[in-house]
Amino acid sequence: MKGAANVDIYQAHLMSSSKLKMKALGKLAEGTTATDFEACVLLHEAARSEEAALASLPMAPAETRLATAIELCWCLVAGRDPPGAATAWGEILRLCTVVGSKNAQPMLSRIEPLYMRAHDDFVKRLSKCKGLAAARASRVLVPSSDSEAKKTLVEVEDILKHYPGAPSLWWAKYRLLEHLHRVKEAWDALLRARQLEPQRASFLATSLLLSVRARSATEASEYVASIRSRLESAGAEVCLFYALAMIELAHKGAREERLAAARDAANAGLAQAGSTSMRNALLAAQLLLVALDHGEKPTLDIFYRADLGDIAASMPAGIVALSTVVNAVASLAAA
Amino acid sequence: MTTSYAYALEQLLTDQEHDLVADTIAPVLAWVPGKTTKRAAQPFVFELEHKLSTAPAKTVAIHLTWDVAKLQARIPGLAAHAERLKSGGSAQREHVPELAAYGLAFVAISVLMPGVRVLAFRKGLAPDLLFDVTPGAFKGVEVAGRSTGGAASLRGVRDGTPQTAGKPATLGKAAQLVARADVAEAHISLWCASPRVAIQQKVKP
Numbered sequence: 001m002k003g004a005a006n007v008d009i010y011q012a013h014l015m016s017s018s019k020l021k022m023k024a025l026g027k028l029a030e031g032t033t034a035t036d037f038e039a040c041v042l043l044h045e046a047a048r049s050e051e052a053a054l055a056s057l058p059m060a061p062a063e064t065r066l067a068t069a070i071e072l073c074w075c076l077v078a079g080r081d082p083p084g085a086a087t088a089w090g091e092i093l094r095l096c097t098v099v100g101s102k103n104a105q106p107m108l109s110r111i112e113p114l115y116m117r118a119h120d121d122f123v124k125r126l127s128k129c130k131g132l133a134a135a136r137a138s139r140v141l142v143p144s145s146d147s148e149a150k151k152t153l154v155e156v157e158d159i160l161k162h163y164p165g166a167p168s169l170w171w172a173k174y175r176l177l178e179h180l181h182r183v184k185e186a187w188d189a190l191l192r193a194r195q196l197e198p199q200r201a202s203f204l205a206t207s208l209l210l211s212v213r214a215r216s217a218t219e220a221s222e223y224v225a226s227i228r229s230r231l232e233s234a235g236a237e238v239c240l241f242y243a244l245a246m247i248e249l250a251h252k253g254a255r256e257e258r259l260a261a262a263r264d265a266a267n268a269g270l271a272q273a274g275s276t277s278m279r280n281a282l283l284a285a286q287l288l289l290v291a292l293d294h295g296e297k298p299t300l301d302i303f304y305r306a307d308l309g310d311i312a313a314s315m316p317a318g319i320v321a322l323s324t325v326v327n328a329v330a331s332l333a334a335a
Numbered sequence: 336m337t338t339s340y341a342y343a344l345e346q347l348l349t350d351q352e353h354d355l356v357a358d359t360i361a362p363v364l365a366w367v368p369g370k371t372t373k374r375a376a377q378p379f380v381f382e383l384e385h386k387l388s389t390a391p392a393k394t395v396a397i398h399l400t401w402d403v404a405k406l407q408a409r410i411p412g413l414a415a416h417a418e419r420l421k422s423g424g425s426a427q428r429e430h431v432p433e434l435a436a437y438g439l440a441f442v443a444i445s446v447l448m449p450g451v452r453v454l455a456f457r458k459g460l461a462p463d464l465l466f467d468v469t470p471g472a473f474k475g476v477e478v479a480g481r482s483t484g485g486a487a488s489l490r491g492v493r494d495g496t497p498q499t500a501g502k503p504a505t506l507g508k509a510a511q512l513v514a515r516a517d518v519a520e521a522h523i524s525l526w527c528a529s530p531r532v533a534i535q536q537k538v539k540p
Contacts, residue, residue: 011454014468018456019354022437026358029420029430057470063517064470067460074459106514109506111459 006056013053020046021075028078033164036080037192040165043079044196047072047088066095066104070111077114080165081196082122089115125162129155132172149179167196171203178210187214201234205241209330212245217252224249228261231268236278239269243285244326247292251322263289280306281332288325298325308332337394340446341378344401347438348409350445351453357410359438364401364413365420366435367528369482374529377401381439381526383533384486385447388540397446397533432528436480440464440524443535444476448522461512462521474520477508481527489525489534509538 020042027039054060054068073088092111096104126133131152153176160169170193177186187210194203208227211220224245231239246262266285273279284306291298297319303312311328344363347356368375378398386392407413420431437456444451444464453476455465462475481488495507512521521539 010470011468014455014465015352015355018454019352021458022355022358022434022456025430025434026362029362029434061471061517067457067473067517071457071459078458103516106511107460107517109511110461 006058009056010053013049013056017046017049017053017071017075020049024078037164040079040081041195043075044081044084044165044167047075047079047084048199050075062095062098063103063107066092066099066107069095070107073111073115076165077111077118079196080163081167082118082163083166083168085115085118089119122163125159129159131155132159135172146180149176152176153180164192165196167193167200167203170196174206174210183210183214186210201237204234205237206330208238208241208245209248209326212248217249220245221249221252228265231265233272236269236273236282239265239272240278240282240285241330243269243282243289244330247285247288247322248326250292259289259292276307277332280308281329284308284325284329284332288322288329298322303328337382337396339396339398341398341400342442342446344399344442345405345409347441347445348406351441353409355453355456356438356441359434359441360401360406360410361413361416361420362431362434363399363438364417366431366480366482367399367439367531368421369529379531381531381533383443383535386534386536388537392536395447395535397442399442432480432482435528436478436524436526437463439480439526439533440476440478443524443533447535461508461515462518464524467520469519471517472519473517475518476522476524477512478524479508479526481525483527483529485527485530486532486534489527489532492525493523493534493536493538509536513539 024039024042024046027035027042050068050072054065057064060068069088069091073085073092076082076085076088092108096108099107126136129152131148132155135152153173156169156173156176160166160173163169170189174186174189174193177183177189187207190203190207190210194200194207197203204227208224211223215223224242227234227238227242231242234242243262243265246258246265250258250262262285266282266289269282270279270286273282284302287302287305288298291302299319300312300315300317302320302325303309303315308328311332315324344360347360367379378400381397381399383395383397384392385395403414441453441464444453444466448466451466453464453466455468457463457465457475462473462477464478465473465475467474479489479492481492484491491505491507493507493509495510496502496505498504508523508525512518512523515521518539520537522537523534525534527533
């Protein structure tokens, strides 16, 4: 009975993915910038449905897993996300070894040339974006100077015209815009990344704090509050940013209620934190909340006591602006 | 001897999953007549070579009709969508014949394989339209569309093409499907808009 139920779920996910792909092709046929992006969003959703279909079959044969990886890769190539497609291609190569080349080779006849063309095209375009390529290689997306950030932003905006489905490029755009204090545009960029990968916790987490800075207090309050019921299972990062967003919102009204919500979130986050740096960041948020509760101005003690001496070391002693504490904790989590 | 079938496009929304076929209908209406008004008149008649495994091929004529009002009731904005696709100018216009061919393949499946409903659509590997998704034993229909070239062009898609100066040989869709260990049953459904010819053939087993 359970096996039959699994097959039904498998078929339902496949049908869902199929409809999304067909709709995406329809959007691509319209060929406008807006419909192209909609197609990319649909194709990313289709890829997630393919994964869900496979996950519903606990004993899937290797050929079926390879077929899923191939379809997923196609979704991301057609969904203009070369970095995402590259991850799927890695899975294809691993599964080809399991299936054996005699069976795998005929399965690759369509996807291999398609993927290789997409890969070459991306590499070619990326090679013209010196700033972005350097940022990707060093994994530090935001250059140290504003002028470098502006140059890299131009490159990112240019490459996004060709790859509107790459969440990592929208993320880069968001980081650069935020660095340049263009928070409303940063919000739009982050929203695009979230549309493509709504399941990515870091996108959701950062959107909470950014919403307070980029949107009206009412809009931000509604947006942040909509996440509250998910905090127990959302992960430490989301809890931390929820707490930081509530701390900033508390300055715009409903102080006690919002600080209480921030405390709850920090506590929920500590229960889910898997790394020392995340625990330290959440501890810093808790210490900040204690200071605010006592009506005290935050000081460097928060960082020292949260075992974040390296942050304290680079700051002048004494009272620290609330936004500085929030930004330091947020950047620690983002790193 | 030719067997004729009349088929109303709006029937497709019943014979197959609505959301799977809905996006293929406007492309059919946009692609088949091309840019000429004269060729846009109903019915679209396709002469189709129908072959089941080892049996000799039969000629089938599919007379495709549609009622715009009925279609629009179930797919809002369909006529305007078809017009937009027809006027084209889009860099992505290659998706129009592709989608139209899927639409026509859905018609052929509904007419020639009665009772068969497509359960999944795949693009990364053949066959495109699956009517049995049993892991390791897929059954489905591989689809292709060509704007011109007629039956010869479609046979090239089915059988492959030999190497010529500057162009490498291509493996036909039939051979590709036969080589696949995870495909238990395969058909091909190939469509040409001008002239209006098609091939529907079972290639495996």
